[in-house]
Amino acid sequence: MDLKLQPYHFQKSKISSIALLYADEDPAQVYYEETTLRVFQESGNYILEVYLPSIPKSQIQLHKTGDELNIRIGNHRRNLVLPQALAALQPVGAKMETDYLRIQFAAEASIPEAA
Numbered sequence: 254m255d256l257k258l259q260p261y262h263f264q265k266s267k268i269s270s271i272a273l274l275y276a277d278e279d280p281a282q283v284y285y286e287e288t289t290l291r292v293f294q295e296s297g298n299y300i301l302e303v304y305l306p307s308i309p310k311s312q313i314q315l316h317k318t319g320d321e322l323n324i325r326i327g328n329h330r331r332n333l334v335l336p337q338a339l340a341a342l343q344p345v346g347a348k349m350e351t352d353y354l355r356i357q358f359a360a361e362a363s364i365p366e367a368a
Contacts, residue, residue: 291353292336299339299358306352313354317344322356 274280291302303324305313314325320340322333342358349355 290333292339298345299342301335301339301356301358302353303333303356304352305349305354308349308354310347310349310354313347315344315347315356324354 287304289304291300293300293302301322305326308326312326314323316323316325317335320335320337322335322339322344324331324333339358341360343361344356345359346357347354
């Protein structure tokens with residue numbers, strides 16, 4: 254049996270699928286505008302906010318190695334290369350606010366001692 258690719262038929266099928274998927278909408282439009290990462294300074298410390306909608310804090314694990322922050326949720330993992338302003342700092346706390354995980358960073362000298 255000799256199989257030959259038929260590019261025209263494939264393209265026609267692909268175009269039909271796109272037309273069904275987007276109907277009267279422009280497939281090049283922006284569908285998602287939420288800011289997924291934000292870094293800002295607050296009360297002398299830096300804050301990294303990561304957009305994690307509908308994720309309970311109990312399922313999130315954080316680990317910083319060098320200039321990378323590893324975020325693990327269940328068996329999903331994402332490594333973020335931290336901006337230079339955060340790479341030299343240590344995470345000192347994290348909390349969920351609305352759909353954002355707020356991670357506070359501070360210099361090691363300003364990290365409070367455990368009681």
